[in-house]
Amino acid sequence: MSEPIENQIERYETLLREMWTASAKYLGMFSVKLLVERVVWELSLEYREIELLEYDQDGISCARIAASLKKNPDLPVDDMFAKFTTRYLKILARLLGHEKTEKIAKKLNEEFGRIPFDSKGE
Amino acid sequence: MPTNLLLSISVKYWQDFQDTLAKVMDANIYIFDVNGGSFSRFSRPVELCQEVNKGGKICNEKCIRFYKSALGSLEDKGILTCPYGIKLYAYRLGTYAQKIGFLIITPTRIRTQVGGEEENTFVTKACSIYQTINEVLKAILEKNLLGLRRLELNSIYEISRLLTSTVELDKVLDLITNSLVIIYKAELVFVGLREGDKIRVAQAKGEYGHLLIGREWPMVQPLIEQVFSKVEPSSLSIEELMTLPGLTGLEVAPGNEIMVYPLWTALGAVGLLGIVLPLSMDDDGSRNLQIYANFAAVALANAKLIRRLEIEAETEFLTGFFNKRALRNRLVEELERITRYGTPLSVIFLDIDDFKTYNDTFGHMAGDIVLQKTAEIIRNSIRLVDIASRYGGEEFVIILPGTEKEGAVAVAERIRKAIETYPFPHRQVTVSLGVASAKRNDSVDSLLARADQACYQAKRQGKNRFCLDPS
Numbered sequence: 368m369s370e371p372i373e374n375q376i377e378r379y380e381t382l383l384r385e386m387w388t389a390s391a392k393y394l395g396m397f398s399v400k401l402l403v404e405r406v407v408w409e410l411s412l413e414y415r416e417i418e419l420l421e422y423d424q425d426g427i428s429c430a431r432i433a434a435s436l437k438k439n440p441d442l443p444v445d446d447m448f449a450k451f452t453t454r455y456l457k458i459l460a461r462l463l464g465h466e467k468t469e470k471i472a473k474k475l476n477e478e479f480g481r482i483p484f485d486s487k488g489e
Numbered sequence: 490m491p492t493n494l495l496l497s498i499s500v501k502y503w504q505d506f507q508d509t510l511a512k513v514m515d516a517n518i519y520i521f522d523v524n525g526g527s528f529s530r531f532s533r534p535v536e537l538c539q540e541v542n543k544g545g546k547i548c549n550e551k552c553i554r555f556y557k558s559a560l561g562s563l564e565d566k567g568i569l570t571c572p573y574g575i576k577l578y579a580y581r582l583g584t585y586a587q588k589i590g591f592l593i594i595t596p597t598r599i600r601t602q603v604g605g606e607e608e609n610t611f612v613t614k615a616c617s618i619y620q621t622i623n624e625v626l627k628a629i630l631e632k633n634l635l636g637l638r639r640l641e642l643n644s645i646y647e648i649s650r651l652l653t654s655t656v657e658l659d660k661v662l663d664l665i666t667n668s669l670v671i672i673y674k675a676e677l678v679f680v681g682l683r684e685g686d687k688i689r690v691a692q693a694k695g696e697y698g699h700l701l702i703g704r705e706w707p708m709v710q711p712l713i714e715q716v717f718s719k720v721e722p723s724s725l726s727i728e729e730l731m732t733l734p735g736l737t738g739l740e741v742a743p744g745n746e747i748m749v750y751p752l753w754t755a756l757g758a759v760g761l762l763g764i765v766l767p768l769s770m771d772d773d774g775s776r777n778l779q780i781y782a783n784f785a786a787v788a789l790a791n792a793k794l795i796r797r798l799e800i801e802a803e804t805e806f807l808t809g810f811f812n813k814r815a816l817r818n819r820l821v822e823e824l825e826r827i828t829r830y831g832t833p834l835s836v837i838f839l840d841i842d843d844f845k846t847y848n849d850t851f852g853h854m855a856g857d858i859v860l861q862k863t864a865e866i867i868r869n870s871i872r873l874v875d876i877a878s879r880y881g882g883e884e885f886v887i888i889l890p891g892t893e894k895e896g897a898v899a900v901a902e903r904i905r906k907a908i909e910t911y912p913f914p915h916r917q918v919t920v921s922l923g924v925a926s927a928k929r930n931d932s933v934d935s936l937l938a939r940a941d942q943a944c945y946q947a948k949r950q951g952k953n954r955f956c957l958d959p960s
């Protein structure tokens with residue numbers, strides 16, 4: 368039986384929070400926020416729902432995405448978040464270098480194994 | 490930003506739109522990207538195509554080769570015949586500046602014999618479809634570009650606020666380089682700061698960033714001269730960039746744009762900002778980047794000025810050592826460390842013997858030379874982690890972190906001997922030194938007082954010697 372959508376979104380929210388925290392340690396809050404804003408904009412050209420991602424100094428929330436999924440259950444959530452993560456890590460690699468980024472990616476992959484992390488390519 | 494923004498559109502959303510249009514217009518529509526690769530699927534089933542391509546996308550090798558070749562040589566529009574005899578109405582999508590892809594329109598029912606009037610009607614219909622699709626795509630392009638501009642402007646606003654309120658140089662450098670990599674997906678961003686007659690790369694981000702950090706380029710280097718000969722940025726080729734010393738191993742992908750901005754303020758050149766972009770900037774993008782560079786120049790000038798003032802406020806001019814205030818601040822930190830980690834700490838108090846007589850006899854200029862030379866001997870006798878300061882007129886204090894009294898005695902004796910044997914002008918110069926090791930409950934004053942007392946003992950015992958604090 369497939370995982371309920373609420374659980375999926377909760378898992379992705381935890382993943383994004385982990386990414387946010389791990390990146391903020393190296394980049395600072397301002398750069399992380401800008402990075403999320405950039406990836407959201409780029410991805411919104413393909414998945415409008417990503418614009419519903421909320422983020423500010425206090426962190427990141429998928430609550431509005433979860434609400435919108437009730438109206439549009441066909442949204443390919445896995446693809447959307449996988450692309451978000453890959454694009455985020457690709458830019459992160461330019462900022463921190465591949466070594467540090469791979470370390471972050473490895474840690475996240477251990478916890479959220481289904482996301483294809485590769486900071487060097489999409 | 491990809492050259493072909495169409496690729497950033499959700500194929501699913503696009504296919505829904507295309508299929509609806511095809512149904513309304515009773516025509517088959519499909520789209521190729523700028524390289525002649527399939528973008529969308531057929532909107533309507535075409536019998537012959539279904540047989541050959543087994544589905545909604547071109548997969549037959551003969552067809553793939555045909556489309557790549559035919560679309561590659563298509564000017565604006567044309568009527569083509571596919572390898573299986575289907576007549577295709579082909580149009581180039583986009584504008585002259587921004588090519589998006591190709592549109593193919595075919596009738597839904599393939600007939601070998603078509604009357605002239607019927608064909609004219611279909612050409613008119615195809616033209617309407619083309620105009621509709623092209624307008625929609627151009628609108629999407631505009632929307633995408635507006636999104637990027639909004640991102641740029643938001644970032645410039647936030648950054649201008651932060652850059653003018655952040656005065657720590659390292660933070661300013663990080664902000665500038667991080668933001669440019671994020672906004673423009675720049676391959677490489679570097680900031681060089683002017684240090685006298687040279688530019689020193691203070692921060693660089695991107696795959697090859699590590700190659701640039703710390704590189705120094707003289708202001709008279711021809712390329713640097715060229716950059717600073719104007720206010721506008723210089724657009725460089727990779728060959729031009731590589732004329733800068735120390736860039737062996739740097740690679741820039743073909744088609745990338747290399748821009749170097751001179752960072753000017755009213756006070757002169759602060760440094761330069763280099764950026765390697767995956768694509769050429771349009772006029773709006775260039776203007777935004779120039780605004781960004783202007784803010785960066787002001788922020789860097791402020792941060793550099795603050796750092797210089799901070800250094801000057803802590804430095805004693807004649808010897809270049811820390812002054813009394815800075816010494817006390819460092820000693821507070823070191824005493825906190827011994828409380829926390831229990832590591833040893835010793836202090837040497839040094840006083841030049843009979844310095845007043847030397848000054849009165851040979852003049853203040855000669856006295857200054859003695860002070861400077863003594864400082865140099867101290868600097869050469871201690872480790873990089875040790876902290877030396879000029880405490881007062883002819884008094885110096887040296888903090889030795891992680892050093893027990895035996896180690897401190899050895900340092901004191903080394904300094905004493907080096908000064909005793911140094912050929913100072915006019916006459917021999919000697920020093921008296923007091924050595925004290927920190928106790929757990931020591932304050933700055935108590936520790937310095939014990940070292941001072943030991944120095945006083947050395948004076949009383951005949952000068953040119955050291956004494957160890959007995960407590």
